[in-house]
Structures are given as structure tokens and as C-alpha cells.
Amino acid sequence: MKALFPIFNSHPALVYLDSNATSQKPQAVIEAIDQYYRSENANVHRGVYQLSENATRIFEESRLRIAAYINAESVEVIFTRGTTEAINIVAQSGGQAFLRPGDEIVLTVCEHHSNIVPWQIAAERHGVTIKYIPLTADRRLDLEAARELITAKTRMVSLGHVSNVLGVIHPVREIIAMAKAVGALTMLDGAQGIPHLKVDVKELDCDFYAFSGHKAFGPTGIGVLYGKKALLNAMPPYQGGGDMIEKVTLQGSTWNELPSKFEAGTPHIEGAIGLGVAIDFLKSLPLEKLLAHDQHLGRLLTQKLREEFPRVKILVEPGEDWVGTVTIVHENIHPHDLAAVCDSDNIAIRAGHHCAQPLMEVLGVTSTARVSPGLYNDEADIERFLAALRKAEKLFLS
Amino acid sequence: MNEEWKSLILDHYKHPRHYGDMKDFTFASEQHNRTCGDHVKVFATIDDQGTATFSFLGAGCSLCLASASLMMELVHSQNKSGIEAVRQEFQNMMKKGASPDAIDTWKALDGLRQYPVRSRCVKLAWQALDEIYAEWNTQKP
Known part of the structure; x- marks a missing residue:
């Protein structure tokens, strides 16, 4: 697998153990972006010349492939700058459309700031209260507490598909079912979900799903907001500008159809094209086997830490x-x-x-x-990390 | 980082100089690094001759605490103009590096500049010193 990622040619000694921050990029994604700038570059949705029409076709084909991969309609796939912008669109535009004073938003205590702060801003604007689902002693979401927190007052439930700190896959189906039962809208922050799990938005039955390209082998600066068509249609635009309008007069404007309504300005064309190729790459991978691979490495590390490093506290129990x-x-x-000592041995944590x-x-x-x-890590990488930890203990404990 | 400076940093981290609480201080400033939770509190007592006695408390990484300890050595028992000179030299060092004839303390601090992501760690105690110095300046002579 490592051979597919050119970064390891540039840095043969690199042990990259920071995939939750961003994944490395496969050759195919790098080539697609290079190819776009070398021979396909033109603005999209504007030109009447062949080069522009071709760029538009490649850009839109990318959307189609992403939509097919997550089982959505292509108009339900909005290109964003990343997960953060996708959540902000729902919190701001969706907030305006769906939140009323006295409503409640339910999040969890283990959300990334990008799935907390946009809701805090929206809550203040619309007079809404936020409640947080706590964790149980084994650092899993407390479903009993969730049942009490999600009530008839709840208008929106938003949570990570997978926690970026703990790596725990949240029981999203149960939580979505609780939300549906009280008529609340649901959003999943899929930044850590899409690289590890096969995402089918219809099967998940969430109203919104957000993810970033860069954590799933794609470029930075591009991500996706999936939203159910009827909900996206009910929401006002997020930003004004080119592409998102149907007609502009000096007196006012009307909005374009989906998905353009939420894509003001020239889009991140090469990012969207790169993301399409990253999704093809994901599709070609045996995701279940790779999840088992990552779990195996995590378990191995946990076990070795327990055996040899009594001063290390492990914050999450491995599990399925x-x-x-x-x-x-x-x-x-x-x-x-610890990270600096790891870095001196070419290990990124x-x-x-x-x-x-x-x-x-x-x-x-x-x-x-x-x-x-x-997927580019192996047992030798875990050993290298353990050796760096030994070195750090020697340095700091002697 | 040069091994010599690395061992000096580790030595200051493991055995911080002028570490401890101070009662009846003239000035104190506490600084936090929100990205990692590190914090440093610097105390100063000014005697009748205008000489400052310093101490500090804190919790943080090796860069943060070693920088604070190295700073203590430079500012302890100095008067206001001496402290101003140390502050100036720190600013110059952060911009341009230590001069070849500088004392070991400055060379060790210079070694920390190669971690730009952690400059906040290195600067934490110095920000406390800036606050103390500013407060001292606002006092009537």
C-alpha cells in the first residue's frame, strides 16, 4: 500500500501515524490535479468553448461519482471547503430555516470544535439551547442519557460519525432513530467516518452528512455537504456571488437550483476533481479489511503500552x-x-x-x-513508536 | 539542536531555577497556552533599591519550563533597566538568533527557535515578564 503514496518516496524513513489529522495522498489523486492544471484548466459553468465545457464535465462527473458512492442524488452533493464549512452551512442557513426560540440542539461532549462552535453561534442567534450527550465510564456515548436529552423540544441532533480523539464509532443509527422519533433533524460530522467506513446516507437516514476530502486521501480545501433535497431547498443561500444566482437585477436576485445555490463563486475545481479520484480510490479499497488492519495496529499498540509502560494512561479501550x-x-x-522526540526519529504523531x-x-x-x-502503517511502525517512547522515557525520566 | 544546548534545556526542565511560590510579591502575571493547557506564573518583588527578586510556578512541556527557568537566571537581581535590556535581547534573539559571543543561556534559548510551532511555549514566561514590566512602568517612581 505504501508504494501508492509518493510521500514515502520523498521521505523513506517517515512513520506517519497522524492519519486522523490528514491522510497522505495516493499517486492517482496527485496525478489528477497535475493533469487538470497541465491540460484541462478552464473555469466551469461559464465558458462556451471546448476547454471550459470539458472542465465542467470533469468537475460534474466528480460530483456524480461522489453522489453514487454515498448513495445520494448529485444535486444533494454540495462542494464546500471541508467539513467545517459544511457544518456552518447547516448551522447558519439551516438555522435560519429550521430553528425557533425555545428549540434545543443536541450534540455530544466529544465533538470536534467544528461541530460545536457553529451551533453555539446559531443557538445565540435563534434563542436556542444546546445539550450534550455525555460519555459512559468506558468512553462510549451514554445512550440512556441521550434518550432523556432528545425530546420533543429537540430540533437538531448533530454528532460525529467517528470521534477524532477517541476513534470510537458512535452508535449513529440508534441516535438518528431517537431523533426521528421526536421529529428532529439529524447531521453527521463524517470527517473521520468517510476514511474508514462505507457511508450510505440513505441507509444511515441522516438529513445531513459532512466530510472533508483531505482525511480521505483527497486534497485539502474541498469537502462535501450532503443534505436531503427538500431540506436544502427550504434553506436560504449561505453566501452570495456568482454561480449561485438565477437572475440578478439592481433591485434583487433569485437563486439558482441545487447544488449551485450553495456554491457561490468559482469552485475549488481541482479539489473537486481530486476528491472524485480519492473517492474512486476509497471505492477500490476493501474498507472492512482496512478497518480490521487499523484496529489490529491500535490493539497491538495498546497491549504493548500496557505491558511495558505503566506510566502511560490509555484514554480509550479498543473495541469493534x-x-x-x-x-x-x-x-x-x-x-x-513526546511528539518532539518522535519527530526526531521521523515519526509523526x-x-x-x-x-x-x-x-x-x-x-x-x-x-x-x-x-x-x-492503511500505509504496519507493525514495524508501531515498534518504531514504542522505541521513541523508550527514548523519551530515558531522556525525561533519568 | 546542539547536544550541549539540549542538555542545558533538559537540565533547566528537570531542575528549574528560582522555582517556587512567592508571598508578598510586588507583581505577578499568569499566562496560559490554550492549545496545550500549559501555564506559567511569574512573581517579582522589588526592593527599596529597585532590584527585582523573581520566582515562577508552572506546568508545561520542557520548552515552556526551561525557557522560564533560563529567563529567571537572566532577570533575577536585575533593576528595571537591566530587565529592559534582557527583554530587548530576547526580542532580538527571537528575530535574528543569538550572537556568536552570547552566553550559553542565550544560545540555549536560540536553540528553541527551531520549533516555530512551539514558539508560544517558549514565549509564555516572557509574556508574563512583559506584563510585569509594563505594570512596573505604570507605577509612580
Whole structure:
């Protein structure tokens, strides 16, 4: 698998264990972007010349392939800058259309900031209250608490498909069912879901699904908002500009059809094309086997840490509902220092609060070190990380 | 980083100088690094001759605490103009690096500049010093 990712040719000694932050890019994605700029570049949806028509065709074909992959209609696939913008569209435009004073929004305590802050802004604007589903002792969502929190007052339930810090696959079907039972809308932050799980929005039956290209082998700066057509039609535009209008006069404007209504301005054309190729790449992968692979590496690391490093606290128990992410706190070594020692041995891990400060508070820590394996990692990479940890202990504990 | 400076940083991290609480201080400033939860509190007591006694408390990574400890060595027992000179030298060092004839403390701090992502860690204690210095300046002589 490593051979498909040119970064490992440039850095043969690199051990990349930060896939939850961003994935490395396969050759096919890099080539598609290169090819676009070398021989296909023109603006889309505008030109009447062949080059532009061709660029439009490749751009729109990419949308079609993404829509088919997640089992949506192509007009339900909005290109965004990423998951964050997708959630903001729903919180702002959807907030305007669907939220009324006294309503409640239900989130979870382990959300990424991008699935908290947009809702806090919307809540303040519309006089809405936010409630958070807590965790159980084994760091899984507390479904009993969720049942009490999701009530007739709930208008929106939004949660991560997979937690970026804990790597836990949330029981989204159960939560969506609870939301449907009270007539609430549902949104999934799929930033960590799409790289690991086969996503079928009809089967999930969520109203909105957001994901980023860059965590799923695609480029940065591109992502997708899936939304049910009727809901997207009921929402006002998010931004004004070119492409999103039907007719503009000095007195006012009317809006274009979906998906253009939510895509003001020249889009991230090469990003969308690259994302289409990344989705083809995902489609070609045995996702279930790869999930088992990542779980195996995460389990191996967890077990070795338990055997050899009593000063390491592991924040999540491995399970079937988990993508192999190992988040740790060392009793005596600051996460930044551990990451710096790893870096001196060409090992990339993440240290910090992982854009989830409320979760850090719930876990009773200020920052953690996170190892998130991907399909290009193997057992030797885990051994290399353990060796770096030994080195860090020697350096800081002696 | 040069091994010599690395061991100096580790030494200051493991054995921070002038570490401890201070009662009846003249000035104190606490700084937080929101990205990792690190925090440093710097205390200063100014005596009748205008000489400052410093100490600090904190929790953080090696860069954060070593930087604070190295700073203590530079500012402890200095008067206002001496502290201003140290502040200026820190600013210059962060911009241009330490001069070849600088003392080891500056060379060790210079070594920390190669971690730009962690410049906030390195600067935390210095930001506390800036606040103390500004407050000191607003006081009537």
C-alpha cells in the first residue's frame, strides 16, 4: 500500500501515524490535479468553448461519482471547503430555516470544535439551547442519557460519525432513530467516518452528512455537504456571488437550483476533481479489511503500552466500534515533548487538544498524544513508536 | 539542536531555577497556552533599591519550563533597566538568533527557535515578564 503514496518516496524513513489529522495522498489523486492544471484548466459553468465545457464535465462527473458512492442524488452533493464549512452551512442557513426560540440542539461532549462552535453561534442567534450527550465510564456515548436529552423540544441532533480523539464509532443509527422519533433533524460530522467506513446516507437516514476530502486521501480545501433535497431547498443561500444566482437585477436576485445555490463563486475545481479520484480510490479499497488492519495496529499498540509502560494512561479501550486511534497521556512526559522526540526519529504523531477542548475537560486532561494508524502503517511502525517512547522515557525520566 | 544546548534545556526542565511560590510579591502575571493547557506564573518583588527578586510556578512541556527557568537566571537581581535590556535581547534573539559571543543561556534559548510551532511555549514566561514590566512602568517612581 505504501508504494501508492509518493510521500514515502520523498521521505523513506517517515512513520506517519497522524492519519486522523490528514491522510497522505495516493499517486492517482496527485496525478489528477497535475493533469487538470497541465491540460484541462478552464473555469466551469461559464465558458462556451471546448476547454471550459470539458472542465465542467470533469468537475460534474466528480460530483456524480461522489453522489453514487454515498448513495445520494448529485444535486444533494454540495462542494464546500471541508467539513467545517459544511457544518456552518447547516448551522447558519439551516438555522435560519429550521430553528425557533425555545428549540434545543443536541450534540455530544466529544465533538470536534467544528461541530460545536457553529451551533453555539446559531443557538445565540435563534434563542436556542444546546445539550450534550455525555460519555459512559468506558468512553462510549451514554445512550440512556441521550434518550432523556432528545425530546420533543429537540430540533437538531448533530454528532460525529467517528470521534477524532477517541476513534470510537458512535452508535449513529440508534441516535438518528431517537431523533426521528421526536421529529428532529439529524447531521453527521463524517470527517473521520468517510476514511474508514462505507457511508450510505440513505441507509444511515441522516438529513445531513459532512466530510472533508483531505482525511480521505483527497486534497485539502474541498469537502462535501450532503443534505436531503427538500431540506436544502427550504434553506436560504449561505453566501452570495456568482454561480449561485438565477437572475440578478439592481433591485434583487433569485437563486439558482441545487447544488449551485450553495456554491457561490468559482469552485475549488481541482479539489473537486481530486476528491472524485480519492473517492474512486476509497471505492477500490476493501474498507472492512482496512478497518480490521487499523484496529489490529491500535490493539497491538495498546497491549504493548500496557505491558511495558505503566506510566502511560490509555484514554480509550479498543473495541469493534473503534478505528484504531490510540490516545494517551504519559504521567511524566508532556505530549509536546513526546511528539518532539518522535519527530526526531521521523515519526509523526499528534499532540495537543485535537480541537476538542470540551472533551479534554471531560477526560480530565489538558492535552494528549494521539497515534492514528492508516492503511500505509504496519507493525514495524508501531515498534518504531514504542522505541521513541523508550527514548523519551530515558531522556525525561533519568 | 546542539547536544550541549539540549542538555542545558533538559537540565533547566528537570531542575528549574528560582522555582517556587512567592508571598508578598510586588507583581505577578499568569499566562496560559490554550492549545496545550500549559501555564506559567511569574512573581517579582522589588526592593527599596529597585532590584527585582523573581520566582515562577508552572506546568508545561520542557520548552515552556526551561525557557522560564533560563529567563529567571537572566532577570533575577536585575533593576528595571537591566530587565529592559534582557527583554530587548530576547526580542532580538527571537528575530535574528543569538550572537556568536552570547552566553550559553542565550544560545540555549536560540536553540528553541527551531520549533516555530512551539514558539508560544517558549514565549509564555516572557509574556508574563512583559506584563510585569509594563505594570512596573505604570507605577509612580
